[in-house]
Amino acid sequence: MLIEDPVRLATAASLVLAYSGLCAYSWNRARLARSSVPGSGPRHASHEARRVRPILVAFASQTGFAEALAQETAQTLALSGLAVRIAPLGSATLIDLSECAQLVVIASTCRKGDAPDNAQQFVDTVMRRRAELDRLPFLLLALGDRRYRDFCAFGRRVDDWLQASGAIPVFNRIELDGDDPVALSEWRDHLPGISAQARQQTRFPL
Template sequence: MNSLPALTVERLLWAAAAILAYALFCGGVALRRALMRRRARRQSEAMAGGGEAVLVVYASQTGFAEDLAWTTAKALQIGEVGARVISIGDVTAQDLSAAKRALFVASTTGEGDAPDSAARFVSRVMAIEPDLSGLSYGLLSLGDSSYIHFSAFGRRLDAWLTERGAAPLFDRIEVDDGDEGALRHWQHQLSAISGVTDAPDWSRPAYERWKLVERRLLNPGSPGGEAWHVALEPAEGSAAWAAGDIAEIGPRNGPDEAGAPSHREYSIASIPQDGRIELIVRQMVRPDGGLGVGSGWLTKYAEIGGDIDLRVRTNRAFHAPEPSRPLILIGAGTGLAGLRAHLKARAAAGARRNWLIFGERSAATDYFHQAEIEAWTNAGAIERLTLAFSRDQAERVYVQHRLAEAADDLRLWVASGAAIYVCGGIEMGKAVGATLTDILGAQAMADLTEKGFYRRDVY
């Protein structure tokens, strides 16, 4: 059989290569179109919902942050809250200025660097000074604490947003190497935004068995909702935690309730030396008269001596500064819980430069743990105590008003190196943050945030 001439073989090879290249080109076009259709479909699904869409911005290096951004959008959609998901590289200053609410999911890569996809945002947006005073935001910062500059880009972004006037919806949530507890905390904050409190957890906590050993009403006769002191002890052995950590409770259903409720989070109001976890729980009443899932379980339905599913979640974002640093503690209502743990820990460590600013409705009915606080003050463990009982005079007086009245002293404390810790409701946190900015200035607040000397546990 005769072989083909060399020229003919060469032409056939070129033709085959051309056909293959064309096929790959068409395949690439089809793939890009499929990806674009998938992205458009995901975007249209995420945009579903009423009201103005929340801007969900991701800064991703490996794709994990992007996946979490889409999961975040889906979680908002369950509550009929629309979301616009966008890569940080495509975000403009105008986008942020026009948005009312934004959620950032930001990775840190290498030794504290921004992801490659964020380079344009860093050079074109963070380099200028847009007015973001109309923006409220939340930030999920992904990192790995085995690196020296853990969560560095997330912290830098947080400080920049605060400096530009944006108001945090809640304190920055840092995820150490995919920590599921921190991700559940992010989901918990999303529930507050969407109004959906019964969505299943993204990952189920590994609960331990605890015993409910005490339940005491703190404010009988109060014009506000009931607040309860709740104490729990481990069923076996002992447990360790630090002031600032969170108790994740797995509530069980009360009467006429079905389904498996997701976890509820409460600031721990005690230290390990107490031998038990103590909480301050506001009993929530739904519009239909029923009790909130978590608060109802802890304050009414669970039996004294009965089992409680509990997991301690480390909350490094609210851990204490070194004992030698002065500490200003600001809170209202059940926010006293997180502050009380810090005061206990600092009193035990002999750290006496503590300024507590606490607010509630009435001194006669709502001065939670009054005897303890006044004993600390008399003993010098609290150097300065400032109280704001809103209903005890004709005009409403809240903690931010007392803060403004003490502006000069606040500046002196901060100048001496004081850290500021805030615990309580979101609206209180916003008002306190705005007052602190008025007193200290946006740049000083950004510096405090970046250095970890301004921390919040708000809910």
């Protein structure tokens, strides 16, 4: 029997040890190769996907004009190759704000200086207190009508809250009286510049 022959026992033990060492070496090499080749393996791919931030276009609209302008703005930005998300302001959360590359707000005012209905949830929950928006770049188009005493009051409130929360305006708020073509073309003229800036900010810091 093998157990009774010390020479054969030692030979068999050495063979088993050598084979185990070879297996461990091969497994380790394969593991290192997987983790060092850029773009290889599903873990790397999902990490890459998480680093892309969209521009969030949020609209507060009672009768549809701000929503239509938000659609147009989102399309312009998307056509220049940027990741864009569009949503009613009322459905946006603090997490949405912290995860976007830039925030674009298009907000009308209704009743006596009030928020439109589709922004009320945002006012009641998110705007209740200052947030920590960590220099989030934002743009704001406020819609209103100078015949009302509280001209663009809601857009102004959102602007004040964003700045008090540490967000940074990319340019000064634009206020639109009715469908004033001068203010509208000022807004549209800014969009190509916004695209270029946002492109530099679509990734999380490494």
